[in-house]
Amino acid sequence: MSVRWSILVIPVDEPGAKPWLEQSPDQVCKTASVGKLLLLAEVARRIDTGELTADHRVTKDGARFVRDSGLWRVLDQADLTVVDACRLVGAVSDNLATNVLLDLVGLDAVAAYGDSTGAGAMELLDYVRGEARDLSIPGTPPTLSRASAASLVAYVRRLYDGAVSPRVEEWMSLSTDLSMVASAFAEDPLAHNTIGDEGHPALINKTGTDDGIRADVGLVRRSGRAVAYAAIANWPTDESAPGLAAVMDRMHRIGAEIRDRLAQG
Template sequence: METEVSWSIHVQPLDGDKAWLSESPDAVLRTASVGKLLLLAVVAERIAAGEQDPDERIRWDDSEFVRDSGLWHALDQRDLSVVDACRLVGAVSDNLATNVLLRHVGLDAVAAYADRHGLAPMALLDRIRGEGRDPSLPGVAATLSRASAASVVRYLRLLHDGTVDPMVQDWLVLGTDLSMVASAFGLDPLAHAEDDRGFLLVNKTGTDSTVRADVGLVSTAGGTVAYAVLANWEPGTDPRDDVLARMRQFGDDIRARLSEGAA
């Protein structure tokens, strides 16, 4: 029996009105770590405004310690600068750095940023909870983040035009997860901060046991395309191979269209 997968997809060239691909773009799905984009935007805005010292040291405490994605939990260093924590989130979607930054700026500030820029339903709803997520408990959200593909593309447009401070792109270009849509470009996952093969990629992914999400900007000499490809399925099923294969197909399509435009 084929596992049902819910998709929300939007692929939009930023210099044109017509989307290249759109499938349930307004469907609101769980997006796992994609919501960290909003947190990074708030921190960057505060640094740019002089309200946050990028070199301020922040330290994790036992109550927010989590493992899984990231590196900080495996390091001996218990404190980092704010900007290094942001780099860890951009590079390896660091859960511990996310929790410390979120405590530092506050979830309300993240929600206010999203409201101010008209990004709903894109939202970061909670911190990462390594002990499991029980929404029956006070203050515990049912999921880490949510969005529609269309709302994420709105964020990406703001990132491209500089409304979201360019520091965020500097952090995201360090990202090491090119396993989904971005796999189509054949870039070095550990070093793609510069133009390669005529493409410059900035992306953020989100994964958990029932989510695969890849969102980003791909730029060539001919322009920039924003994409958001989100997939959800029910617990107890595992359609990852099929989901990843389809996400790669979307990446192949984006690459082919961009290459045609550059020809």
Template structure:
């Protein structure tokens, strides 16, 4: 079994702080749905600038239909407000909502947004598909998104510093997947976005899952301290059962180390 890891956990409130946890932080791996953070960031920027209205009605009719993660494909409602579509992406990594957002702004614009915040090698490469990618078709990306742990933590730092819109923090706070690194904080997956005294949730995160891929990127706050983390694991898909078990166990240990260090003060 060969598992490749890219891991980084570091304080965002102290630029001089050494990493709390680090392993191959510059290694670029497949990150599945984590790339959707770039889509959310670009949409949030456009809402903040007035280019798009938060209450704009967006429709799933005619969008690239995909099931798997998400809720919108099960709902009767054909239209949602733009912000509600973003909330679905943040809460349940909604694939259909992601494709609707990409129809609205375009992959090229998302790439340009990533460049504007220095996100590379973090990239969103394609629409979400419910089928295996046909690499025989020219131009078909190998994966939905990719990044290194260092690039993902850079995105969090941009969010912490206000370069990425605070709307993204709100949408990430709705995440219902606390199964990986975030599991160590023992929060209620369905009700953990309580706002603290300075207006921030304790924990926000975004995960990515696919065959041979697990990724969790998040920001944990405790008073004035803020720790950003990213843990990405890739392993051969023909070894998924033992690989997945090992990966999930280590994800929990990474979270526990962050939790314990925060508790030390």
């Protein structure tokens, strides 16, 4: 099976630390929902600066409706605070909440935020669509988001250093998808946002899943250490199911190596 990997694992609590793992860290790949991190950061920035209030209400009425990941689409509640919408994105990668938040701030603003970080190739290119992308239509982005492992780790490093609002860390700590790299840390997917080292959650992450795409980016705090990781796999969608099993197996092994090295101190 032909899989393109972009991987980087590196301590962020130690200036000049060498990577624990890396493979083509600068290779740009499709990352599915991982690009929503840029949207969350832009919303958080606006709340922190007072451009937007945390209790501002947004509605799903008239929004681009998507059936895939998320809960809001099946809830009776038509409107939410902007912070609750962000919590849904962090917890279940809520597609409807994503589109509502994009209606609020705009794709151009998210792109400008991404450019301002200097993190490198990390982009949210589009709204979440409920239908296949018709690339024959001019201007249609080829994918929802794309990034390299290096750019994702740079984003996590900025979060660790405080250059990205701590609100994003809170929202990421709610993630219920611990199926990839994060599976190694034996956390409860539904209740793991407890406070660990230095008053921060012990594990935060964001995943991206689509046909031929698996991606996981996160920050693990254990034993006084803080390690950022990003692992992205892209492969042809005509490959058979055993290909996905091999990708997930490697994701688990990456997580296990991080866990074991942290245990060694």
